[in-house]
Amino acid sequence: MGIQRIESATYSVDDLDECVRFFDDFGLLPVERTDDHAVFETLTGQTLHLDAYPSPRLPPPVEPGPTLREVVWGVDTREELERLVAAAAKGRAVRESADGVHHTVDETGFGVGLTLARPKQVPVTPRPANALGNVNRWNTGLEPIDRVRPLRMCHVALNIPKPGKEEAVAFYTEHLGFRPTDVVEPMGVFMQAPGDGDQHTMLLCHRPDRAGVNHIAYEVPGFDDVVEGGNYMIQRGWQEARRLGRHTIGSNVFRFLHAPCGGRVEYAADMDRVDDSYETRVHETTPPHHIWALRTNRDQDAPAS
Numbered sequence: 001m002g003i004q005r006i007e008s009a010t011y012s013v014d015d016l017d018e019c020v021r022f023f024d025d026f027g028l029l030p031v032e033r034t035d036d037h038a039v040f041e042t043l044t045g046q047t048l049h050l051d052a053y054p055s056p057r058l059p060p061p062v063e064p065g066p067t068l069r070e071v072v073w074g075v076d077t078r079e080e081l082e083r084l085v086a087a088a089a090k091g092r093a094v095r096e097s098a099d100g101v102h103h104t105v106d107e108t109g110f111g112v113g114l115t116l117a118r119p120k121q122v123p124v125t126p127r128p129a130n131a132l133g134n135v136n137r138w139n140t141g142l143e144p145i146d147r148v149r150p151l152r153m154c155h156v157a158l159n160i161p162k163p164g165k166e167e168a169v170a171f172y173t174e175h176l177g178f179r180p181t182d183v184v185e186p187m188g189v190f191m192q193a194p195g196d197g198d199q200h201t202m203l204l205c206h207r208p209d210r211a212g213v214n215h216i217a218y219e220v221p222g223f224d225d226v227v228e229g230g231n232y233m234i235q236r237g238w239q240e241a242r243r244l245g246r247h248t249i250g251s252n253v254f255r256f257l258h259a260p261c262g263g264r265v266e267y268a269a270d271m272d273r274v275d276d277s278y279e280t281r282v283h284e285t286t287p288p289h290h291i292w293a294l295r296t297n298r299d300q301d302a303p304a305s
Contacts, residue, residue, distance in 0.1 A: 004193065008048070010070040028149075029149070045119055054069060069111050070111025088112070106168065107160075154198055165188075185285075198250075215265060217252075222270070243294045245290040246290055246292050
């Protein structure tokens with residue numbers, strides 16, 4: 001099959017304490033902390049690495065300041081891993097580290113790793129919802145979610161320059177087996193990993209015409225987790241980056257936050273799932289960013305009560 005999921009992501013950061021506080025509030029599980037390094041984990045075992053003094057073996061950062069340095073992809077079998085490593089090695093160096101990760105660099109300069117996927121199984125029980133003719137909750141009210149805990153990193157979005165954008169996409173499609181699901185000609189290419197059912201696992205976005213991290217999305221069980229997770233982050237003093245809404249491409253509910261590690265992070269739920277019968281859609285113009293986004297006039301010229 002091939003690549004199944006994001007296995008880990010590594011950022012170089014300026015303020016490690018601030019980044020640790022952010023991801024602790026965000027709901028990731030702390031694994032390790034030293035004076036210059038921290039590791040967090042999703043419920044399904046993906047790891048987030050925060051480095052104040054990143055390894056010199058990482059590729060140079062693609063932008064100034066805190067940023068994403070490497071994404072490691074998890075592969076289902078050793079045979080597939082060997083095949084993908086050989087494919088990635090065509091025209092570029094690949095080195096293997098002691099932990100069994102094969103490291104290289106994509107066309108834009110982002111670090112790319114390949115390793116065996118090690119998913120943890122986690123039970124997922126979304127809140128039961130009621131509607132006329134479809135009742136799933138009797139005699140029980142809902143309680144607030146104490147802490148939102150992301151299930152997994154579900155996709156990564158990277159900004160790339162417009163020159164060379166075709167070659168940037170081709171590295172992932174021709175060497176690593178991703179397939180385009182939606183090609184938005186003025187903006188970028190949404191791609192699905194071969195072992196993932198999500199409508200997209202990755203976005204290469206050329207609209208900003210510069211290299212940099214855009215965001216990593218974290219799946220949570222449902223709509224309420226997206227809302228309550230974002231509310232908790234705002235309560236803790238973090239800055240929302242985009243109003244609550246539902247994307248057009250992928251259909252997932254989203255809430256974005258500015259992250260001190262660079263770029264943004266997204267709480268995401270209810271992403272479209274697509275199989276091999278889904279044909280690549282090509283958009284000559286950019287579709288609306290969202291199906292809906294939260295609007296309110298509650299605080300504008302409100303009448304006196």
